[in-house]
Amino acid sequence: MLKRKNILKIAIDSPAAAGAGTLAKAISKHYGLFYLDTGKIYRFVAYLKIKYPKKFNNKFIKSKIMSLKIKDLSNKNLLSDEIGTEASIISKIKSLRKMVHSLQVNFAYNPPKKYKGSCLDGRDITYKIVPDADLKFYITANVKTRALRRYKELKGLKKKITYKEVLKSIKIRDKSDFNRKISPLMKTKDSLLINTTNLNKRSCFLKIKKIIDRKINN
Numbered sequence: 739m740l741k742r743k744n745i746l747k748i749a750i751d752s753p754a755a756a757g758a759g760t761l762a763k764a765i766s767k768h769y770g771l772f773y774l775d776t777g778k779i780y781r782f783v784a785y786l787k788i789k790y791p792k793k794f795n796n797k798f799i800k801s802k803i804m805s806l807k808i809k810d811l812s813n814k815n816l817l818s819d820e821i822g823t824e825a826s827i828i829s830k831i832k833s834l835r836k837m838v839h840s841l842q843v844n845f846a847y848n849p850p851k852k853y854k855g856s857c858l859d860g861r862d863i864t865y866k867i868v869p870d871a872d873l874k875f876y877i878t879a880n881v882k883t884r885a886l887r888r889y890k891e892l893k894g895l896k897k898k899i900t901y902k903e904v905l906k907s908i909k910i911r912d913k914s915d916f917n918r919k920i921s922p923l924m925k926t927k928d929s930l931l932i933n934t935t936n937l938n939k940r941s942c943f944l945k946i947k948k949i950i951d952r953k954i955n956n
């Protein structure tokens with residue numbers, strides 16, 4: 739695999755709806771990094787499962803992953819709660835994780851030339867996908883705050899869902915993501931913990947920016 743030298747690599751892991759995506763996007767923009775929301779790839783596969791239930795086998799998934807374009811990941815259909823739940827189910831499949839693995843590693847170590855590096859967020863980024871990242875973060879918030887943020891986001895997308903339903907599905911997803919055998923979500927020792935419960939987007943960004951600047955200027 740081709741690895742670009744002297745690039746900045748940032749790895750982020752977080753439970754569902756902790757604000758990692760928003761932060762990662764802001765950081766990537768600020769530092770000129772290529773951003774990859776790895777959860778979207780699992781959501782994309784979940785979407786395939788729901789859309790093409792009869793064709794859904796390894797060969798089919800592989801061909802779809804091979805031809806995946808970054809812009810396919812911004813499909814609004816991927817944001818629903820139903821897709822999120824299905825994503826956490828299919829993400830337990832070992833063969834599927836393997837297929838997705840190389841795609842992620844490639845983006846992390848060999849981002850498009852116009853970027854100065856990469857920033858990936860997900861569940862296993864800090865210890866499996868980019869174990870040698872220059873900076874690692876574990877971003878979290880209490881479950882009710884996360885559910886409320888996701889609820890507002892889904893309402894903004896005009897989805898029919900109640901806060902209670904969102905809270906329930908986030909709890910189920912947490913249980914599955916933390917406890918699964920393959921690549922469970924965890925905070926590695928070398929990841930910096932950022933709890934966003936009482937922080938707004940701007941203060942989260944500034945907090946992380948301070949840490950990154952210190953690292954870069956060292």
Ligand code: C5P
Nearest residue numbers: 754776777778780825826829860861862
């Ligand atoms: O981050 P997001 O909520 O979009 O992720 C959807 C699901 O995809 C997660 O609940 C998790 O089960 C799975 N996932 C994963 N590994 C990643 C990213 C997401 O297993 N690196």
